Amino acid sequence: MMDTLKSPEVILSVKNMVKDFPTGQSNSKKKMMRAVNEVSFDLCKGEALAIVGESGSGKSTGARILSRIYDKTAGEIMFKGQPLDEYVKEHGSLDYARQVQMIFQDPFGSLNPVHSIFHHIARPLLIHKRANKENLEKVVYGLLELVGLQPAVETAEKYPHELSGGQRQRVAIARALAVDPEVILADEPISMLDVSVRLGILNLMSDLKDKHGISFMYITHDIATARYFAEKTAVMYVGHMVEWGSSDNVTQTPQHPYTQLLLSAVPEAGKSGRRELDAKKGEIPLWKPDSKGCPFAMRCPRVLDKCSDSFPAITQIADDHFIRCFNI
C-alpha cells in the first residue's frame, strides 16, 4: 500500500498581489508606477522561498507588504488560512508581528548603537512576554548560543560596534528568534557581509528552517545562493514573477530568458567559461498600471511581436515548474 503523502502546511499565501506607488505628488492613476504586479506564491512551513531579481524588481516591496509596513494595492494575502486583515483583527497586529519577523540587509543599521546586545534580545522577549525577570538572562544567553555567538555572556555585554558584520547579523537573527516566529522575511541578509562569512549565515538560516520549522522568504540578487539555501525559487523582473518552482527546476533547467541570463552570470565549478546569452542591453522599463506586454521584451533575445501586447499567461512546464513566457 502506498503511503499517503501529507501536503505541506501553507503559512502565507499570496494571490495576485499588486502594489502601486505615486511617482510624484499626485495619486491619480496616470502618475503611479507599478512596483509589484500579479505576484502569487505559497510559503510553506519549514520551507525557504527565494525571491530573486535585480535591483528594482519589487522584491523588498513584496516583503514590506507581508510585514504590513506597506498596504497592498490589490490581491489577497492569507495567513494560516485566514485573510490577513481578518487575522490581524482577530489576533491583533502584535501577534502577527511576532509571527512574521523581518531581517534586513544592513545589520548595523538595524541595531541601536546605544544599546548592548543583551538589551536588543531582552526587549522583544519582554514585550512579547516570552521571558520574565527570573529567566530573562538564561533565555537571552540561550538565543545567543543558538545563533553561534559564544561565549554568550561576553557577547551580551558588547555593543553593536564591537561586533563584526556577520556577528551583527547573527544578533539580528537572534532578536527575530526571540519571539518564536513562524516566518522570517530575510531581505538580502548576506549581501553586505564579507564573502567569508556569508555561508555561515546561510547555514544558520538552514538550521533554523530544518530543525525549528521556520519558513523563510529569502530575498536576493544572487541566484546561486537561492539554489544553495531555498527549496523554492521565484524569479522576478520589474515587479513580475517570470519563472518559479522548485529551486532545482528553476536553476537546472531554466526556461525563461531572464532566468537564463541570471544564471549565465554565475560561474560554475568544474566548467570552463560561462554560458552565453545574448541579452540586449535594453532599458529597464518603468512599469505603470496601464503598461502592457512582457516587461522583459525590450531586453529579450527571443522577443516576438506579441510580447509587447500582453503578459503571457502561466504555463506549467513540469511538476513544480512554472513560467510566463510566449517563447517556450
Ligand SMILES: Nc1ncnc2c1ncn2[C@@H]1O[C@H](COP(=O)(O)OP(=O)(O)OP(=O)(O)O)[C@@H](O)[C@H]1O
Ligand atoms: N516607498 C516607495 N515610494 C515610491 N516608489 C517606491 C517605494 N518603494 C519602492 N519603490 C519603487 O518600487 C520599485 C521596486 O522597488 P523594491 O525596493 O521593491 O525593489 P528591489 O527588487 O527590492 O530592489 P533592491 O534589490 O534594490 O532593494 C522600484 O522602482 C522602487 O523605486
